[in-house]
Amino acid sequence: MTTSERAQPTLRILVVAPVAPTRGGIAQFSTMLVNTLRLNHMVTCWAIAPLYPPLLFPGNAMPDDQAAKITCTIDKRIHGWNPLAWVRCWHGIKRREYDLVIWQWWTPYWVPFLLLLIAQSAWRNIPTLALSHQLVEPDAPDWQAGIARLMLHCAHGVIQFGTEEAQHSRHRSLPLPLNGELIRQSHKHMDIRRQYGISPIDRVVLCFGFVRRYKGFDIIVSAMRHTPPTVHLFIVGEWWHDTNALRTLCVDSAIADRIHIIDSYIPDAAVADYFAAADVVALPYRSGMVSSVATLAAVSGVPLLVSAVGALAGLATVVDVVQPNTPDAWATALTRVCDVPRVDVVPVPDQPSWEALQRAIEEIASVCNSERVGAQ
Secondary structure, eight states: OOGGGOSSOOOEEEEEEOOTTSOSHHHHHHHHHHHHHTTTSEEEEEEEOSOSOGGGOOSOOSOOGGGTTSOOOOSEEEOTTOHHHHHHTTTTOOTTOOSEEEEEESOGGGHHHHHHHHHHHHHTTOOEEEEESOSSOTTSOTHHHHHHHHHHHTSSEEEEESSOOOOSSSEEEEOOOOOHHHHHHOOOOOOHHHHTTOOTTSEEEEEESOBOGGGOHHHHHHHHTTSOTTEEEEEESOBOSOOHHHHHHHTOTTTGGGEEEEOSOOOHHHHHHHHHHOSEEEEOOSSOSOOHHHHHHHHHTOOEEEESSTTGGGOTTEEEEEOTTOHHHHHHHHHHHHTSOOOOOOOOOSHHHHHHHHHHHHHHHHHHHHHHHHTO
């Protein structure tokens, strides 16, 4: 859609976020956000990198150089834990130079950085919009929710992904946009089934992403004891918590030869290979609202088996919903799904989800800037 076909005027937007080649779902999302908005608006990108001090980051923080094709033009880089760098980046920015500043909320670690960002924007009479991926992490202590609400109230508007309670008087609730660009840019060069000696008639269940307790991977490992011997489970992604108990479950002699662990960050170029090998993607979450892994399954056309938590049950490619924390129920669901021939679900196109996000951004920006003009 060209600018001339659109009712919305061209906006001058500043996006401040981690972007590729920084690792992780937030960076991938931000990169695609910048690229989407640039089709119709004047977008400046300030990339936050590095993100965390090494002592606070349990995984591999090295850039994903294979993410080069999923990238965007970066206008400035901001050191993630150097306050002097935060201040310097605003040097030379004039009042009303942008129509909107977009920031993202996903963890309280960023509170000091975001407070300065919001203050500098306010000083220059620029409204801010928060994109909230989750109010708090599913395994976070309760006190963090209060901090999250206060931060979101500092923005002029909030777009929330999932079905959480509204945290702002000017808000939109949207599904998390689909991650189709990541799948399209992957280079399908590995036959995962052949690499692990898995027969074409065997079934592959995939648990993908950082391994954390709230994701319930231990539940599905326990469930594997009661599934047919033709069912294989892949746990793919870095392990971010005390892993001894989960690893003990995985080496159970009854299922050890059917549990395949890839304990490392998967480069963007290899992501599609694992989804191509899977008969079903499992999200046995104990808690949570949305999942970027689910968006990968949707655009890949892989069926989803999910817990009845958050917004997971409403995803387009879900074939069964299971109560959380119930290994027996998960064993039954896995057996049921794997006993029938796989029928690929229709892949969900990703572009409409990004267009919906762009429209919501435009609508909030229009209201904010109308108020700004009216106050002059």
